[in-house]
Each structure stands twice: as C-alpha cells, then as structure tokens.
Amino acid sequence: MLLPAISRLLLLCIAILTQHATSTPSPYEPTFHESVNRRQDGTNQTAGRWLAAWTSMPQLTEPANLPPAPFNTSSGLVFQNTTIRQTIRVTAVSTRIRLRLSNAFGLTPLPITAVTIGxxxxxxxPASPNNTGAGSPAVDVATLQTLTFSGSPNFTxxxxxxxxSDAVDVDVAPGDDLSVSIxxxxxQTGGAITSHPGSRTTSWLASGDQTSSDDLSAAADAASVAHWYFISTLDAWVASPPSTSSxxxxxAIVGDSITDGRGSTTDGNDRWPDALLSRLQHSNSSTSTSPLLSRIAIANQAAGGNRVLADGLGPNALGRFDRDVLAQPGVRYAVVFEGVNDIGSAADEAGAQRAVGDALIAAYRQFGLRAHAAGLPLFGATITPFSAFNFDASLQPYSGRERxxxxxxxxxxxxxSGGVFDAVVDFDAAVRDPEDETRLRTEYDSGDYLHLNPAGYRAMAEAFPVEALVQFAGGVDGYA
Structure with missing residues (x-):
C-alpha cells in the first residue's frame, strides 16, 4: 500500500513544478535575471568592476601631525564640531564612485556625522598660491552630493x-580632483586617530557643519594642514571594454617617502606615481598597447619612513601588504619599492648590514609568494642612491660604505631574483650619478641626497617598464 501513495505524491510534485515553470511571473516578483543585476552597490552593469582609483596608506597620527587648536584639545578630543575638507586626485575614468573612511588606528569609535563630495x-x-583645484578650500556647490553609509548620512x-559609502554618480577622468568634506x-576621543601625514596636499579645517559651504577658508577659524585624515580609498566603477583582452x-605600489613624494611640490601632484599616471594616459595612441595603459589606475600605498622589516612610521610593509594591496578592489599589479629605511636604520658595519640584507631578500621572497598566490605579477624596484659626498654622514645620516x-x-x-619578481623597475639606473653610482644625479637631488625633486620623479616615471604592464595584463599563474 505504501508504493501507490508514494507514486501519487510524486505525480503531485511534478504537476506543481510544471505549473510553476510555465506560469507568468508576478509583476511584483523579480525574475532571477533581474535579481542578480539589482546589486547592493547600486550598479546595474554586469560588464565592469570596482577598482581602487585613489588611496592613501592609513597610519597612526604622530603627535606632531595632530590638528592644531581649536580642533585638538588638551583632553584628547579631536575634531569636535569640525569640518575637514580634503582633495584627492582620481586615476581612473568612471561615472560612479564610493569612498572608504578608515578608523584603523583609532582606539575609540569614529562617529561620522555628514560627508559630501564634489x-x-x-x-x-597663501597655503596654496598656485592652486589648480588640488588643496583648494573651495568647492563647486552645484556638484556637491551627500554620501550615505548603508543608507544613512551618518555612521559610527x-x-x-x-x-x-554607498555609491553615487559622479563623472571623473584620470587627473581630476575631488573634494571630500567630513x-x-x-x-573622536582618545587622541589616537587615523591619517596620512605625507599628503603633499593642503587640507582645510573649520568649525561647524560646513560640508555644503562653498569656501572653508572664509570661516573665522579656518586653518590649513598638509595631511589627510580618515580618507583611505576612492573606489571607481569602471566598465569593461567590448573586448575582454584589456x-x-x-x-598598487608599496613604498616609502620617495614614493610618498617627499621633495615634490605641495598641491602639485608631481610624485613619481603621478608622473607615471600622466605617462600612461598620454601613451602613443597609434600603438596597440595604449588602450590598455590608459585603463590602468594607480594606488599609491606609500608612507614616509616606512620599513619592510619593522614598524616605524606606519606598519611594516610585510604586515600591511594584504591590507594595502591584496584587499584593494581591482588590483592587477603590485610594485614593491622599499628597503632604504631598513638599510639606513641599521648600523653601518658589516655584520649588521649583512643581516639586514639577508632579511630584505627573504622578505622580498615573501612578497612574491603572496602576490603570486593571488595571481598578481610582482614588480621589484631597485633602491635608489642615498649617500652624500665621500659617505659624509653629517650631510646625510644614511651615508655609509657598508650600507x-x-x-x-x-x-x-x-x-x-630567480622568479620572485616578474619585472624589474630599475630606478637606481635611471637616477644615479653616472660619475658616482653611490649618489643621485645632482639635477635630480632635492637637496638631502636621498629624496628626489620633481625632475627626478619624472625620470623615475619614464624608467618604468610599461611594456611589462601589457605582458602581465592577464596576471600570473602556475605558481605552486
């Protein structure tokens, strides 16, 4: 008697499934196709991706880089009733963006009240006499949009x-500036705040909610600083071209103060990654590689004083590689240009330098393993000269024969490197003095024998092997 009952149950299930498959969906019920295209991030495109179109490496703010009074109190309360206006330079073409704010080093919650972008x-x-938009206290109010976070204008x-943030529609192109007002x-209490001190860009502070103000410098207590606070990444939605070949x-670049732009012009955006972006955007349009190159954004993840092997100004590079490279949206290439601060902070004697050299090489191997495991090609950049005449440490403390x-x-x-690096960026060869390879070329030296000036940074950008970007456009595989 059990088998006929099972048979009737199976026939009933078949009938229900048949009716559901042939019925017309309710106008109030989305089809499967509609459901997968109605995305949480607000994008409806299926051919495209989010990518990091601007970054600053988050780090703990040193006391000297905390905001001035009245925006910093003796009790450790920072930015109470304060608007922070900051400009960033976009490196991708897009019509839709979203912003990331970081409290990575805060010891207390960060209560965001309002954010606008325009x-x-x-x-x-006086802080930026040759202003072209970067570092400006003024914004075109007609372009302002309020950012929301999970649908709310405020977020702790x-x-x-x-x-x-939730995505908003904004038309941007590589080299455009955006103004973010927080x-x-x-x-925030506690005095431990997240920032990027080496912004090389002027930011503006004023009391009250001035996120919709046209000019922060007009405020009675307006102040300017050359730091970024809380902003860490601008994501841009970039549509894929009709061909999937590019x-x-x-x-993404992991670096120290040379990549962070010490010696460059405040509000000038003339660090070497900036010059490289310009080169990629102005590649010869008659070449088949130019469409690919113009679609490459740049994430500058450098900080002054940063080291590979130990924390200093910011977390060590091995410790932050996952956060600053692998976790960033849309990263297709990784560059490591660090080591000078590790060498320079070790004693100028054979044993200490042998140890730091061994450790750096071992660390580079770790970068390679992690980048390749993620399918990313890893480019290694040679360390540029840092010694003064005759290794005079009174002129440049890093000078030393063993170093x-x-x-x-x-x-x-x-x-x-035997496969650790997939391509070499020979910055050393590009900027060293042809008469003395221990020193920078005089015309590229910012004056401290270590950091370059804008001409030197342009030379570095010209030395970047852009053909390797084409060669490894599809990533890497085959690594065990």
Whole structure:
C-alpha cells in the first residue's frame, strides 16, 4: 500500500513544478535575471568592476601631525564640531564612485556625522598660491552630493574598522580632483586617530557643519594642514571594454617617502606615481598597447619612513601588504619599492648590514609568494642612491660604505631574483650619478641626497617598464 501513495505524491510534485515553470511571473516578483543585476552597490552593469582609483596608506597620527587648536584639545578630543575638507586626485575614468573612511588606528569609535563630495574650485591662497583645484578650500556647490553609509548620512565606525559609502554618480577622468568634506559633531576621543601625514596636499579645517559651504577658508577659524585624515580609498566603477583582452585594473605600489613624494611640490601632484599616471594616459595612441595603459589606475600605498622589516612610521610593509594591496578592489599589479629605511636604520658595519640584507631578500621572497598566490605579477624596484659626498654622514645620516654595499647587493637580487619578481623597475639606473653610482644625479637631488625633486620623479616615471604592464595584463599563474 505504501508504493501507490508514494507514486501519487510524486505525480503531485511534478504537476506543481510544471505549473510553476510555465506560469507568468508576478509583476511584483523579480525574475532571477533581474535579481542578480539589482546589486547592493547600486550598479546595474554586469560588464565592469570596482577598482581602487585613489588611496592613501592609513597610519597612526604622530603627535606632531595632530590638528592644531581649536580642533585638538588638551583632553584628547579631536575634531569636535569640525569640518575637514580634503582633495584627492582620481586615476581612473568612471561615472560612479564610493569612498572608504578608515578608523584603523583609532582606539575609540569614529562617529561620522555628514560627508559630501564634489568638484573643487581653483582658489589661490597663501597655503596654496598656485592652486589648480588640488588643496583648494573651495568647492563647486552645484556638484556637491551627500554620501550615505548603508543608507544613512551618518555612521559610527568601530575602532580598527573602515566604512564604505554607498555609491553615487559622479563623472571623473584620470587627473581630476575631488573634494571630500567630513563633519564630526562629536569628534573622536582618545587622541589616537587615523591619517596620512605625507599628503603633499593642503587640507582645510573649520568649525561647524560646513560640508555644503562653498569656501572653508572664509570661516573665522579656518586653518590649513598638509595631511589627510580618515580618507583611505576612492573606489571607481569602471566598465569593461567590448573586448575582454584589456580589462581595467589598478597598479598598487608599496613604498616609502620617495614614493610618498617627499621633495615634490605641495598641491602639485608631481610624485613619481603621478608622473607615471600622466605617462600612461598620454601613451602613443597609434600603438596597440595604449588602450590598455590608459585603463590602468594607480594606488599609491606609500608612507614616509616606512620599513619592510619593522614598524616605524606606519606598519611594516610585510604586515600591511594584504591590507594595502591584496584587499584593494581591482588590483592587477603590485610594485614593491622599499628597503632604504631598513638599510639606513641599521648600523653601518658589516655584520649588521649583512643581516639586514639577508632579511630584505627573504622578505622580498615573501612578497612574491603572496602576490603570486593571488595571481598578481610582482614588480621589484631597485633602491635608489642615498649617500652624500665621500659617505659624509653629517650631510646625510644614511651615508655609509657598508650600507652602500648592502644597497648594491639587494639591487643585484632584485635585478636577478630567480622568479620572485616578474619585472624589474630599475630606478637606481635611471637616477644615479653616472660619475658616482653611490649618489643621485645632482639635477635630480632635492637637496638631502636621498629624496628626489620633481625632475627626478619624472625620470623615475619614464624608467618604468610599461611594456611589462601589457605582458602581465592577464596576471600570473602556475605558481605552486
């Protein structure tokens, strides 16, 4: 008797499934196709991706880089009832963006009250006399949009966390500037805040909610600083081209003060990654590689004083590689250009330098393993000269014969790494003095024998092997 009952049950199930398959969907019920295209991030495109179109490496703010009074109190309350206006330079073409705010180093929650984004207006000020939009306190109010976070204009970011805004429609192109205004009604307590001190870009502070103000410098207590606070990444939605042979992607650079742009012009955006972006955007249109190159965004993840092997100004590079490279959206290439601060901070004697050289080479191997596991090609950049005349440490503290021996040894490994690096960016060869390879060319030296000037940074950008970006456009595989 059990088998006929099972048979009737099976026939009933078949009838129900048949009726459902042939019925017309309710107008109030989305089809499966509609459901997968109605995305949480607000994008309906299926051919495209989010990628990092601007970044700053988050780090703990040193006391000297905390905001001035009245935006910083003796009790440790920072930015209470304060608007922070900051400009960033976009490196991708897009019609839709979202912003990431970081509380990575805060010990207390970060209560965001309001955030707007718009296009800055060039406005010459004593802090930025040759302003072209970067570092401007003024914004075109007609372009302002309020950013929301999970649908709300305010959001409390837990300590150690970040928040991603909801996407908004904004037309941007590589080289465009955007103005971000953040208002904190309550401020942040504890004195430990997240920032990027080496912005090389002027930011503006004023009391009250001035996120919709046209010019922050007009405020009675307006102040300017050359730091970024809380902003860490601008994501851009980039549509894929009709051909899948050259999809968009980001070149992420791990570096120190040379990549962070010490010696460059404040508000000038003339660091070497900036010059490289310009080169990619102005590649010869008659070549078949130019469409690919113009679709590559750049994420500058550098910080002054940063080291590979130990924390200093910011977390060590090995410790932050996952956060600053692998976790960034749309990264297709990784560049490591670090080691000078490790060499320079070790004693100028043979044993200490042998140890730091061994450790750097071992660390580079770790970068290679992690990048290749993620399918990313890893480019290694040679360490540029840092010694003064006759290794005079009174002129440049990093000067030293044993340190120079380590630099040469490490560079030899970078140039012939046995597969650790997929391409070599020979910055050393591009900027060293042809008469004395221990020193920078005089015309590229910013004056401290270590950091370059804008001409030197342009030379570095010209030395970048853009053909390798074409060669490894599809990533890497086959690594065990």
């Amino acid at each position: 296009k800055p207006v060039a406005l010459s000020t 970011v837990p300590n150690g966390a970040l928040v991603v 208002y904190l009604a309550e401020g 999809p968009p992607g980001t070149l 120079e021996t380590t630099r040469q040894r490490v560079n030899a490994f970078i140039r012939d």
